[in-house]
Amino acid sequence: MQATGTEQAVFDLKSGQFTLPNLRLLSTNLEALDEQLLARVQQAPGFFRNTPVVIDLSPVARQGGSIDFALLVGLMRGYGMLPVAVQGGNAEHQETARFLELAILADSRGATPQPAAGVPAPGTAARASNGRLIERPVRSGQRIYAAGRDLVVLASVSSGAEVIADGNIHVYGALRGRALAGVKGNREARIFCQDLQAELLAVAGQYRVSEQLPADRLGAPAQVYLAEKRLIIEKLG
Numbered sequence: 001m002q003a004t005g006t007e008q009a010v011f012d013l014k015s016g017q018f019t020l021p022n023l024r025l026l027s028t029n030l031e032a033l034d035e036q037l038l039a040r041v042q043q044a045p046g047f048f049r050n051t052p053v054v055i056d057l058s059p060v061a062r063q064g065g066s067i068d069f070a071l072l073v074g075l076m077r078g079y080g081m082l083p084v085a086v087q088g089g090n091a092e093h094q095e096t097a098r099f100l101e102l103a104i105l106a107d108s109r110g111a112t113p114q115p116a117a118g119v120p121a122p123g124t125a126a127r128a129s130n131g132r133l134i135e136r137p138v139r140s141g142q143r144i145y146a147a148g149r150d151l152v153v154l155a156s157v158s159s160g161a162e163v164i165a166d167g168n169i170h171v172y173g174a175l176r177g178r179a180l181a182g183v184k185g186n187r188e189a190r191i192f193c194q195d196l197q198a199e200l201l202a203v204a205g206q207y208r209v210s211e212q213l214p215a216d217r218l219g220a221p222a223q224v225y226l227a228e229k230r231l232i233i234e235k236l237g
Contacts (some may be wrong), residue, residue, distance in 0.1 A: 022055070022110055025067065028060055030072060037076070054086070054105065055085070055102075057089035058111060070099075070100065076190070085103035086103075094118060100145070100164075133154070134153045134235070140177070146167065146200070149153050149166065150165055150167040151164070156173035157174070157175050162180070163181075170187050171193040175191075175193035179202070184236065186204060190203070190224060191203065192222075192224075193222055195219060195223065196217055196221070197219065201231065214233060216235075222236055
């Protein structure tokens with residue numbers, strides 16, 4: 001495709017020869033995936049660094065499996081890979097992929113991806129100058145994503161809700177749901193909350209579930225960050 005008439009062309013758009021590697025997910029066990037990715041990256045770190053990858057969920061979708069797609073993307077980015085698209089999967093996976101700015105491809109059987117319902121329109125929440133500002137409680141089943149910035153929640157995050165950000169996450173109430181910061185691989189991102197009761201915490205793909213949280217941190221103000229690939233949970237104040 002080229003410019004026409006007397007206008008001088010400033011770009012060409014045509015097919016290339018580059019083939020993207022596909023990560024075909026054969027199991028929904030993300031703990032096992034974390035271990036196997038670590039082993040594979042240690043064998044060839046240069047191969048995975050800044051490598052664009054298509055995530056193929058067709059095998060687990062055919063099995064009827066459920067996958068935490070946002071955490072999967074975070075894990076891959078934490079190991080230096082750059083997920084660029086998702087293939088297969090269900091409407092919820094595709095909705096999360098859109099939140100995370102991934103392309104949606106037809107699955108391996110040629111099915112056309114369908115638009116996911118319930119994707120909020122841009123600008124539906126108030127925005128802070130350096131982050132996305134949510135002034136109301138985040139209810140169970142809601143998913144809020146701050147692309148390219150911090151996420152600030154002035155109320156609580158209920159169980160079953162999910163808050164996601166490329167930058168930091170601040171919750172000025174009880175954090176009972178799931179919080180995933182630095183999902184595009186930002187290892188400097190942090191999570192701050194006034195009342196830690198989370199179901200899951202993750203920074204750049206490193207995560208802990210509720211059963212792994214220190215008992216003396218629960219119900220108190222806390223911050224969460226990475227130090228040498230370990231997720232640190234500290235009291236605030």
